[in-house]
Amino acid sequence: MKTLGIDIGTTTISAAVLEDEQFLASETRSNGAFIPSALACAREQDVEKITQTALSVVQMLFERYPDIHSIGVTGQMHGILYVDADGNAVSPLYTWQDARGSLPHSKAESWVQYLTRETGCLAAVGFGLATHAYNLAAGLVPPAAVTCCTIGDYLAMRLCGLAAPRMDASNAASIGFFDAERRAFDQNALQKASIDSNFVPQLAAEPVIGHFRNAAVCAAIGDNQASFLRSVRDKTAEMLVNVGTGSQFSVFTPHYLQAHGLETRPMPGGGYLLAGASLCGGRAYALLEQFFRSTASMLGTEVHSCYDAMARLLNENPRPDDVPAVCTLFEGTRTDSSLTGSISGLTTHNFTPLHLIYGVMDGMAEELHRMYTAYRQAGGTPKRLIGSGNGLRQNRYLQQRFETAFGCPLTLSDGREEAAAGAAQFAAEQQI
Numbered sequence: 001m002k003t004l005g006i007d008i009g010t011t012t013i014s015a016a017v018l019e020d021e022q023f024l025a026s027e028t029r030s031n032g033a034f035i036p037s038a039l040a041c042a043r044e045q046d047v048e049k050i051t052q053t054a055l056s057v058v059q060m061l062f063e064r065y066p067d068i069h070s071i072g073v074t075g076q077m078h079g080i081l082y083v084d085a086d087g088n089a090v091s092p093l094y095t096w097q098d099a100r101g102s103l104p105h106s107k108a109e110s111w112v113q114y115l116t117r118e119t120g121c122l123a124a125v126g127f128g129l130a131t132h133a134y135n136l137a138a139g140l141v142p143p144a145a146v147t148c149c150t151i152g153d154y155l156a157m158r159l160c161g162l163a164a165p166r167m168d169a170s171n172a173a174s175i176g177f178f179d180a181e182r183r184a185f186d187q188n189a190l191q192k193a194s195i196d197s198n199f200v201p202q203l204a205a206e207p208v209i210g211h212f213r214n215a216a217v218c219a220a221i222g223d224n225q226a227s228f229l230r231s232v233r234d235k236t237a238e239m240l241v242n243v244g245t246g247s248q249f250s251v252f253t254p255h256y257l258q259a260h261g262l263e264t265r266p267m268p269g270g271g272y273l274l275a276g277a278s279l280c281g282g283r284a285y286a287l288l289e290q291f292f293r294s295t296a297s298m299l300g301t302e303v304h305s306c307y308d309a310m311a312r313l314l315n316e317n318p319r320p321d322d323v324p325a326v327c328t329l330f331e332g333t334r335t336d337s338s339l340t341g342s343i344s345g346l347t348t349h350n351f352t353p354l355h356l357i358y359g360v361m362d363g364m365a366e367e368l369h370r371m372y373t374a375y376r377q378a379g380g381t382p383k384r385l386i387g388s389g390n391g392l393r394q395n396r397y398l399q400q401r402f403e404t405a406f407g408c409p410l411t412l413s414d415g416r417e418e419a420a421a422g423a424a425q426f427a428a429e430q431q432i
Contacts, residue, residue: 002068004061004215005424006054007223007417008075008151010095010245013050015057016420017065021428025064026417027057035092043097047081047089047154054155062213070216070430071159072423074226075152077174080128082145083154087163090142093151094131101130102337110337119189121177122263125337128175129200133193149201150175152220159217160210167201169266170222180264180272181256207268207430218427221268224250224275226422231388231413239383241368241402243391247281249371250274251383259378261333262371268426274380276371279331280341281364282391285398287330288360292353313354314397322350326359328367361398365405372406388413
């Protein structure tokens with residue numbers, strides 16, 4: 001039985017076809033949908049451009065594999081778009097990177113700080129309903145809007161020809177003001193945030209929400225959950241660290257569990273995923289590479305990339321004993337965007353490129369290890385460590401830093417379109 005999975009990422013749109021859960025084919029297109037905004041802190045994308053690109057990929061793969069039996073959808077979480085009564089998008093996609101929630105609500109606090117205090121629920125920068133609360137106050141909600149949804153939900157409803165989104169709990173939790181334990185929007189929090197409870201999208205009663213041609217279409221699921229499903233082989237015995245543009249720590253628990261600094265996200269099909277996200281993550285290594293390029297430019301040498309030189313430096317030298325401590329919170333955290341990165345323990349002997357490279361890698365690994373520590377302190381049990389993401393897969397020295405930080409071996413996942421393949425795998429598991 002063939003299943004198709006689609007992943008609407010921030011920069012790419014990917015699809016994977018599985019046959020009996022074995023990887024059969026994939027397709028990746030550039031997203032290229034970012035559009036300018038009047039708000040400097042906004043990060044918006046063209047919904048119709050994304051949708052048409054995704055639909056063209058679906059059509060192409062159905063021509064190649066007309067016997068596709070079911071379709072799973074996933075994509076960038078947290079962000080929202082507005083939908084009218086006919087099911088048409090009437091706004092851009094306000095992505096997870098949109099930072100209007102960090103704008104001042106008053107002289108004393110930002111919008112997300114205000115919403116968190118007022119509602120008692122985490123309202124992080126980029127969370128869709130925090131973005132919506134700002135838009136409401138600023139008069140930016142389109143008059144025709146009757147509800148909102150994630151970009152994955154919108155694609156799923158377009159595939160089925162629905163007039164309203166049907167949202168899986170894994171996506172619903174990502175936009176905020178959601179009671180993960182009850183798997184329902186928190187009505188009290190919505191009221192305190194001045195959000196009409198009738199405006200939030202309806203949850204899907206069943207995994208299948210409609211059909212495209214003869215294939216059943218499942219409600220879109222969160223990309224974190226989709227990647228986890230595909231990256232691990234035994235969700236009860238393995239935990240996942242992912243390093244790409246960002247980085248994440250994810251671990252499954254069959255029962256509701258709370259841990260400091262981690263989100264408790266509903267898993268499609270039951271159980272929960274404790275997840276922590278670094279806002280900078282893999283970009284920390286990229287920032288260091290940019291620093292080296294800027295240094296070369298200052299000296300009159302234009303270098304296209306310093307990654308090969310950084311790798312050569314690591315290959316030719318052992319790890320020093322006096323690596324400085326680098327905190328890689330260059331973008332802060334979801335709960336406190338004011339936090340910054342730092343370097344400590346510098347001396348006249350260790351202020352070198354080699355020391356800084358190792359310091360940054362140590363900081364990247366330690367940031368996710370702190371999330372694992374919080375999970376253990378909340379009662380979680382040790383699990384095998386699985387790694388994914390190109391930032392980790394392409395850097396064996398970073399893999400070693402994660403093994404040292406976590407104190408256990410790291411096994412890499414197969415790395416082929418994990419989110420899209422995870423969505424396809426979820427659709428296959430519904431036995432539809």
